[in-house]
Amino acid sequence: MKLSPSVSIEHTETGLEFINVTSNLCDAKIFLQGGQITEFKPNGKAPLIWVSQNETFLEGASIRGGIPICWPWFGTHANDGWPAHGFARTSLWQADEVHESDEQITISLKLPMKLVNTTYWSHQSALKVEFVLSDKLQVRLTTTNLGNTPFSFTQALHTYFPTSDIKNTHVDGLQNAQYVEFGEGPFLQNEIVGFERETDMVYTQASTKQTINTPEGVISVSRENSSSCVLWNPWIEKSKRLSNFADDEYKTMVCLEAANVLDDAVTLEPKQSHTLITTISWQANNN
Numbered sequence: 001m002k003l004s005p006s007v008s009i010e011h012t013e014t015g016l017e018f019i020n021v022t023s024n025l026c027d028a029k030i031f032l033q034g035g036q037i038t039e040f041k042p043n044g045k046a047p048l049i050w051v052s053q054n055e056t057f058l059e060g061a062s063i064r065g066g067i068p069i070c071w072p073w074f075g076t077h078a079n080d081g082w083p084a085h086g087f088a089r090t091s092l093w094q095a096d097e098v099h100e101s102d103e104q105i106t107i108s109l110k111l112p113m114k115l116v117n118t119t120y121w122s123h124q125s126a127l128k129v130e131f132v133l134s135d136k137l138q139v140r141l142t143t144t145n146l147g148n149t150p151f152s153f154t155q156a157l158h159t160y161f162p163t164s165d166i167k168n169t170h171v172d173g174l175q176n177a178q179y180v181e182f183g184e185g186p187f188l189q190n191e192i193v194g195f196e197r198e199t200d201m202v203y204t205q206a207s208t209k210q211t212i213n214t215p216e217g218v219i220s221v222s223r224e225n226s227s228s229c230v231l232w233n234p235w236i237e238k239s240k241r242l243s244n245f246a247d248d249e250y251k252t253m254v255c256l257e258a259a260n261v262l263d264d265a266v267t268l269e270p271k272q273s274h275t276l277i278t279t280i281s282w283q284a285n286n287n
Contacts, residue, residue, distance in 0.1 A: 004100035007107070012057045019095065019107060026105075026133050031063060035093035035109045035129045038066035042135045045282050046216055049137075050162040050253045055244045062089045064244035065160045065253075067139060067278075069129060072121055072153035074230075074261045085158070087120055088127065096128070104134040123151040125268075136281030143275075145268040152267040156230055156259035157278045159221070163214040166195045166233060166251050173210035174231070177203045180262070195254065198235035204228045204262050212256060217282055221256050224277035228264035230257040 003009070006023035018038075021028040029039040041047045051065030062068055062085075070085035077083075083090065093109040100106075111127040124147030132138040139157055163169040171193040178186040179201040189203070206229050212219040223229065232255040234242055239250045258278035260266045266274050 001095040001098060004098050004105065006100055006105060007098050009095075014057045014059070016057050016059065021105060021107070021133060023100075023105060023133075025135065026137075028131070028133055028137075030107060030109070030131055031057075031066075032093050032095060032109065033059065034063060034089045034091065035069055035111065036063055036066050036089065037131055037137070037139070038063060040133070040137045040280075042282065045135070047162060048219065048280055048282065050160040052245050052249055054246050054249075060090055061243075064242070067160070068158040069141060070154075070156040070158050070257075070259075071127065071141070071143070072155065074154040074156045074259060082120060085156075087116065089158075091116070093129070104132055107131045107133070123147055123149075125151070136279060138277065138279040141276045142273055143266070143268065144273040145270050148270050150267055150269050152265055154259070154261045154265045155276060156257045156261065157276065158230075158255060158257045159278065159280065160253050160255050161212055161214075161219055161221075161280075163212075163216070163252060163254060165215050166254060168215050169254060170194050170213045171210055171231060171254075171256060172213060173207055174203055174229075177206040179203045179231075193231060195233055195235075198238055199231055199233045201231045202228065202259075202261060203231065204264060210256060211283060212254065220279075220281050220283040221258075222279045223258040224279075225274060226258050226260055226264065226276055226278075228259045228261045230255065230259050230261070232257070 008020045010020045017032045019030040027041045030037045068089040071088040073086045096108040108130045126144040128142045130140040174189045181201045209222040
């Protein structure tokens with residue numbers, strides 16, 4: 001991969017390699033483990049994504065925060081012992097290309113399929129993620145069927161957003177969507193969503209744009225090639241059971257995830273591709 005003037009390769013104290021971006025557009029960090037962006041701060045504005053203060057950045061472990069890539073399944077697999085949310089978020093990705101212009105920086109990574117355990121995934125396929133960085137962040141996850149038979153998968157871009165106070169945070173734009181929560185439903189979302197308890201809502205037939213209203217400002221979240229999304233906050237009791245997560249950090253984060261889940265699962269015919277896209281930005285002025 002040929003680097004640009006704003007892009008460098010660095011390592012954590014634990015040895016994990018990440019791509020560091022420092023430019024007049026934004027600052028960002030993208031880890032090769034998981035193909036995962038963990039920092040995005042537009043120039044002159046507040047950070048747009050959240051990482052736990054307890055994150056240890058250990059080899060082979062998923063990173064708590066940023067945008068984990070859940071692929072080729074979302075949630076718990078039917079087979080006992082298979083990794084939750086698939087294997088992409090703990091696999092080592094390969095840096096592919098960097099393109100920098102005055103308007104944006106694009107960084108792409110690919111998952112080396114020859115290293116994937118065929119017990120989990122035997123299909124001939126390619127997986128690429130692109131990060132388009134400017135005053136907003138766009139993430140594009142592309143799956144291609146390289147084989148001669150169709151296959152199906154579910155996926156999510158598990159974005160962690162920051163807030164200073166979850167009780168004063170609301171999500172608008174999910175009205176009229178249906179959701180399943182804790183295995184029950186579907187229910188109809190009638191109102192703007194607030195947070196007063198553990199929340200784990202899987203939405204279908206959702207509009208392609210939502211806003212997260214926080215004390216710091218309004219975050220715009222949009223999706224393409226997706227009619228489903230996930231809204232999550234672990235609240236008090238589950239926070240105590242989560243790895244790399246402080247007991248009170250539920251107060252400072254919320255996940256709103258672009259997805260292809262439930263009846264929005266993707267089936268790819270031979271030689272077809274599908275790209276799940278999420279775009280996030282500050283909608284209001286922020287410091």
